[in-house]
Amino acid sequence: MVDFAGWNLPVQYAGIKDEALAVRSGGAVFDISHMGQLFVSSSIEGAAEAALDRILTSSVSSLKAGFGQYSLLLNDNGGFVDDLIAYRLQDDSYFLVVNASRISEDEAWLRAQLPDDVTLENSSEEFGAIAVQGPKSAKWFEAVQRADGESSPVPLPDRYGILDLPRSTGRFLVCRTGYTGEDGFELFCTSEFLGPWWDAVIDAGATPAGLGARDILRLEKCMSLYGSELTEDRSPIQCGLKFAVDMTKPEFPGRSVLAQQIEHGVDHRLACVKQTGKAPPPRPGYEILQDDRVVGTITSGGLSPTLECGIALVWIENGYHKVGTELMMGIRGKQYPCQVVKKPFV
Amino acid sequence: MSVPENLRYSESHEWVLDDGDGIVTVGITDFAQEKMTELVFVELPDADTEIAAGDELAVVESVKSASDIYAPVSGVVVESNAALEDDPTLVNSAPYADGWLFKIRVSDAAAVESMMDAAAYGNHISE
Numbered sequence: 001m002v003d004f005a006g007w008n009l010p011v012q013y014a015g016i017k018d019e020a021l022a023v024r025s026g027g028a029v030f031d032i033s034h035m036g037q038l039f040v041s042s043s044i045e046g047a048a049e050a051a052l053d054r055i056l057t058s059s060v061s062s063l064k065a066g067f068g069q070y071s072l073l074l075n076d077n078g079g080f081v082d083d084l085i086a087y088r089l090q091d092d093s094y095f096l097v098v099n100a101s102r103i104s105e106d107e108a109w110l111r112a113q114l115p116d117d118v119t120l121e122n123s124s125e126e127f128g129a130i131a132v133q134g135p136k137s138a139k140w141f142e143a144v145q146r147a148d149g150e151s152s153p154v155p156l157p158d159r160y161g162i163l164d165l166p167r168s169t170g171r172f173l174v175c176r177t178g179y180t181g182e183d184g185f186e187l188f189c190t191s192e193f194l195g196p197w198w199d200a201v202i203d204a205g206a207t208p209a210g211l212g213a214r215d216i217l218r219l220e221k222c223m224s225l226y227g228s229e230l231t232e233d234r235s236p237i238q239c240g241l242k243f244a245v246d247m248t249k250p251e252f253p254g255r256s257v258l259a260q261q262i263e264h265g266v267d268h269r270l271a272c273v274k275q276t277g278k279a280p281p282p283r284p285g286y287e288i289l290q291d292d293r294v295v296g297t298i299t300s301g302g303l304s305p306t307l308e309c310g311i312a313l314v315w316i317e318n319g320y321h322k323v324g325t326e327l328m329m330g331i332r333g334k335q336y337p338c339q340v341v342k343k344p345f346v
Numbered sequence: 347m348s349v350p351e352n353l354r355y356s357e358s359h360e361w362v363l364d365d366g367d368g369i370v371t372v373g374i375t376d377f378a379q380e381k382m383t384e385l386v387f388v389e390l391p392d393a394d395t396e397i398a399a400g401d402e403l404a405v406v407e408s409v410k411s412a413s414d415i416y417a418p419v420s421g422v423v424v425e426s427n428a429a430l431e432d433d434p435t436l437v438n439s440a441p442y443a444d445g446w447l448f449k450i451r452v453s454d455a456a457a458v459e460s461m462m463d464a465a466a467y468g469n470h471i472s473e
Contacts, residue, residue: 016409212409278431280387280407303386303409332389332405332412 002211005100007034010210017305019213020220023180024306024346027134028209029201036103036124037188038110041093044117048094051118055110055253056086057236059246063088068095068160068175072236072244073106078257080230082106083241085177087162095162095173097186099226113253127171128191132201133184133217141174141185143204144197156185169193179214181221181344216302219311222272222343228284228300229270229313237261239270240343270299271321272343275310279329279336282312287330288320288338295320295327306346312338347471348376350442354458355467356418361442362458365449369424370458373446374406374415374437377471383408385434390426390448397421397450399457404447406437418461421452 001008009031012019022028042048053060058071068087075081082102087095098106107122114120132140138156145153156176157163163174170190178184187197202208215225224230229239236245237258245258275282282301287294296316304311312329320327323342328335353361359378363371379385389405397403397417404415404426426448430436437445452458462470 278387280389280405280412281409334389 004211005034007100009034011212012210013208016210016212016216017303019207019209020216020305022207023134023182023209023213023217025134027132027136027140027182027184027206028213029198029206030131030133030209030214031128031198032131032186033128033191033194034100035129036096036098036100036106036122037127037129038096038098038103038107039093039121039123040096040110040114040118041091041121042118045092047115047117048092049088051114052086052094053249054251055113057245057252057254058086059249060086060088060094065090065092066157066161066163068162068177070244072241073109074236074252074254074258075109075232076253077233078235078237078254078261079232080226080234080236080239081109081232083224083226083230083244085160085175087173087175089162089164097175097188101227123171126190127188128194129186129188130194130198130201131178131184131186132206133178133180133182134206135183136205137182137184140201140204140206144200147200147203148196159183167193179223180217181223181346182217215300216304219300219302219313220304220306220344220346222313222345224270224313225300229315234315235261235266238266238268265318267318268296268315269318269321271296271314271316271325271340272345273298273312273314273327273329273338274307274341274345275312275329276326276337276339279310279338280331282310282329282331282338286312288314288316289328289330289335290320290326294330298329304345310338311345347380348442349464349468349471351464353442354418354461354463355470356416356461357470358416359471360415360418362418362461363442364458368451368455369449370419370421370452371446371449372418373441375467375471376441378413379438379441379445382406382413382438383410385437388430388434388437388447390430391423393423393425395423397423406434406447415447417450419450419452419457420454421450424449424451 288296301312
């Protein structure tokens with residue numbers, strides 16, 4: 001067990017490699033109760049949408065009810081406050097799922113910008129959540145509903161869809177999203193009622209999986225992590241997240257900096273690098289070199305159970321990020337060959 | 347926890363086997379391999395490397411962490427275990443046999459005698 005953003009979380013149950021392979025071949029369940037849940041609403045029609053559209057980078061106005069979108073919260077310098085998924089519920093209120101380490105910062109930044117007629121509720125303390133990920137997830141969603149006594153289970157919504165299923169025990173939200181690149185869902189409810197859902201999905205066949213597996217799975221798909229790749233002084237343009245930014249919007253924090261970067265380019269960017277020979281595992285902080293010159297640093301690294309080699313996300317000088325570039329990883333005074341590859345790794 | 351009687355031990359969890367003819371084989375103990383968890387990489391010294399007792403001579407690495415291995419005695423490295431390049435987990439499955447790390451020609455035979463015996467090491471790891 002380790003401290004993760006103030007929470008006591010398991011790194012692994014049976015083993016990181018087995019848990020990660022279980023996700024891709026069948027399915028596993030992660031306890032993601034540490035994450036944050038924010039609700040944004042207004043009694044005035046359209047006010048919540050308009051406010052979020054001016055604050056988040058994505059096109060909130062084109063988000064349909066019953067769906068979510070990957071989005072970014074930026075500061076005035078175009079740097080990351082957080083990355084998140086914003087869901088529009090059927091009553092035109094919004095459900096934002098944010099990183100555990102950024103809940104306070106997100107709440108403060110949003111409160112500072114939301115107009116008086118839009119309400120923000122931080123329900124993070126009250127909610128728990130689990131993520132079920134893998135090809136069997138949809139089947140297991142049916143199984144856990146039956147275990148709960150439901151004779152007509154509902155199917156999972158389409159990808160990025162959200163079900164808002166109020167129960168006698170309180171709110172119950174199920175989203176077809178995840179951090180592994182596999183099919184799956186995330187289930188949010190009042191924490192005291194979450195336990196039986198975990199038990200039921202384990203009974204259905206899910207392997208319990210911890211932070212170690214979670215990290216290597218998202219790394220295999222080249223997904224960034226707040227605090228490792230995404231920081232307050234890096235921008236979406238540098239981090240390959242322009243797809244989450246709608247530059248046609250006239251206004252959102254950081255927009256002018258992004259416009260500059262799109263026009264003039266950036267000095268550094270993220271790239272995906274794979275070890276090409278036998279080497280120690282890549283770890284954050286290791287240097288990336290070419291011809292003995294340091295050109296970058298590893299931001300996240302690990303051993304891919306699927307590829308059986310080391311993979312890493314690196315923060316690297318512009319020009320060295322191109323697919324095919326041959327580089328070296330500096331580890332304990334020796335250099336080991338690696339190469340920039342197209343994303344995703346797997 | 348396996349602590350073979352016929353070996354000598356260091357405080358940093360290396361074991362030494364006297365092969366005779368002034369050569370010793372060195373590895374890490376069962377206690378050490380269990381703490382490390384499954385090894386994914388081992389860095390070993392080149393043959394003919396001259397070493398003093400206490401020098402950092404090798405590195406064993408798991409997903410969890412990397413640990414330095416120290417020369418338990420002074421001498422010259424004679425050979426490193428090439429099998430560990432392809433299968434570092436031999437250190438976990440057979441720490442006193444196929445998982446040996448390197449062999450040293452010792453410069454002072456008495457140095458091995460003054461190392462901890464199995465009983466003393468057994469006490470050391472139960473503290």
